[in-house]
Amino acid sequence: MSKIIEGLFYSESHEYVRVEGDFGYVGITDHAQHELGNVVYVDMPEVDDEVVAGEEFGAVESTKAASDLFSPVSGTVVEVNEALEDEPGLINKDAFENWIMKVELSDKGELDNLMDANGYKAMIGE
C-alpha cells in the first residue's frame, strides 16, 4: 500500500504539491514511484522556466519506462532538486521528501482543481 500524506494537493497524473506560502513543492507520489520502479533519470525543468497547470514540465525515467510529468500548478520555477541529478533513486526512497521542482505559484486558485489526500486515495483505489 502506498503512502499518502494529508495536507498535500494531488493530480490525476500522480503529481503532488506541498504548498508553503506562495510556493509549491512539486513531485511524484509514492504510488507513482512504486508503479515506475527504479528511477534512473529525472528530466527537470530549468530555474526561471514557466510551468502551466496540466502541461508537461519534464519526465521521470525508470529501468522500466519513461513517464511524462505534468505540472499540477502554474508559475515560475524557482528551484529544482539538484540532488536528483546525482541520485535519481532518492525518489524511490521517499517520493514526498524528494520533490522535483519548487514553483512560485501564479494562481493559488488552481489548487481547488486538485484532489486532497482522501480524493487521491479513492482514485488509486486504496
Next chain:
Amino acid sequence: MKYLSLPDLKTRILPFYLAMEEYAARIMGEEDIFFMWQVEPTVIFGRNQLIANEVNLEYCREHGIQYYRRKSGGGCVFADMSNIMFSYITRSDNVELTYTRYTTAVVSMLRALGLDASSTGRNDILIGDQKVSGNAFYHLPGRSIVHGTMLYDTDMTHIVHAITPSQSKLSSKGVKSVASRITTIRQHSDISLEDFKAHVRHTLCDGEIMLGERDVVAVEQIMQSYLTEEFILGNNPRCNLVKHARIEGVGELEVSLELNRNTVTGLNVAGDYFLLGDLDGGLIDRLKGVAFTRAGLTQALEGVDLSQIIMNLSTNQFINFLTD
C-alpha cells in the same frame, strides 16, 4: 487487439511511426492497438541519452544512417528494413502489468513458430539466451506505449559501428545503454519476412483499424515535434566534454566544456598557444548560453577574428575543432 494500418505502403521516416503511436493513443477506444513498421537504416536513442556517448555520428553520416530520439526510456538501438518494429498501445496504466501482458503475448507468438522464446526482467525477449527483441515504454496519463525491435535479420556491421561511439565516453548522468548478445529470427527459422509478419499479425490481432488520409496529416503534425533540434539535441543530459588537439602554427589546445541540454554553460581554454587578446571577453563570454551546434557557435562568433586573441587560430578552425 486491433491492427492499425496506413492507407498506403510507403516507407516513412522513423519519427512518423512514433507520432503514429501517439496519435493512436489519442484516438483509441477501449481496445488495444498494435502495428508493425520498418525503416531505412536508423539509430534510435532513448529519451534521456547523451547522443555522443551512444551513437557514432560520423559513421552514421558516412553510411546515410539517420538518427532520432524517442520519448520512451532505455538504450540505443539500430533498425533497418530487416528489423520489424512492433508498437503496442493500451489504456492500461500499470507499467509492470502492461509489460508482462505484452511480452507474454509476443513470446507465445514466437513459440508458436517453434522458437525457444522467453522474456527477461530487462524488457528483452530472447531466443535461447540471446536477445531478439528489445522493448521500451512511454507512459502517458491513462495510456501506455510499448515499442520494440524484432530482429528478423540485420546488418551486424552497421549495428556494431553505428551504436558504438567513436570518442571516449563523456562524463554524464544520462541513461546508458546495455550491450547484449543478439540473434535473429532468420538464424532459427526458414520463415520468410512477409510470412513472419503475417504470422505476428494474425496471432496478436483480431481486426483492423485503417487510418485515412486525414489521420496521416494529423500524424505528420505530431511528427514535427520529433524533428526539432530542441528535441533531438536539447534533451541531451548535462555533460562535460574535453576537446584536445595540436593545431599547426597554434600549439596545443585543450577546451573543457560543460553542456546542459546541449547549451554551453561553462568553458575553459588551456594550452601552450600564444595569447594576443582578451580570452574571457572575446571568446569565453560569447559562447556561454550558446547552443552547442555548428550553427550556434558560428552565429555567436560572427564578426570575431579569433586570431586576434589566439595567435594563428582562425574562427573557422576553432569551430571545426569543437564540433568534429
